[in-house]
Amino acid sequence: QSALTQPASVSGSPGQSITISCTGTSSDVGSYNLVSWYQHHPGKAPKLMIYEASKRPSGVSNRFSGSKSGNTASLTISGLQAEDEADYFCSSYAGSSTWVFGGGTKLTVL
């Protein structure tokens, strides 16, 4: 069970869109639509932003969207705002009642 691969950092200017990738294998991301994304401001509790690859919990801005193709899932944030600056983690079901997380991506809003 290896960690999912995410870029270490991404950046964008306010109003722009950015996409964070999350690459797994055919044993996790590629086999299940059970990918979730979390926003984490250090020192605070992580927040669920996307579940089942593309669904948004109530209360999460529609500026956040998710997708999946093959072994790679993606999180897109449109209309970047300063408050979006945070760490973002992906997670996937990996079979046999186990889960795997990504290494995390630090989003900087320029």
Added chain:
Amino acid sequence: QLQLQESGPGLVKPSETLSLTCTVSGGSISSSSYYWGWIRQSPGKGLEWIGNIYYSGNTYYNPSLRSRVTISVDTSKSQFSLRVSSVTAADTAVYFCATYTTSWAAFDYWGQGTLVTVSS
């Protein structure tokens, strides 16, 4: 709304056992809708799933940690606990407890995390 709070020692000596407790409020730890999980983040690294427990006591562990990890639940206290034995510096991390909601297949409620340092 569910609230989770981790508690336990912030410093553990190498080779000893790390013990943490997560207290659940705002909902029932005996709900069939949830699993209760532990996740950690080592300094400068990503998140690592440690394991989950169901209110019935069924447990599910990360294969890489299975031999050293025990998760238990005390429904009478609305708490679930984590024990990691034979710790080393590599176990230094912020430990989070979280709720895994089956209908969403995601961890939707998290504690703020507690830093555990392994050092003599």
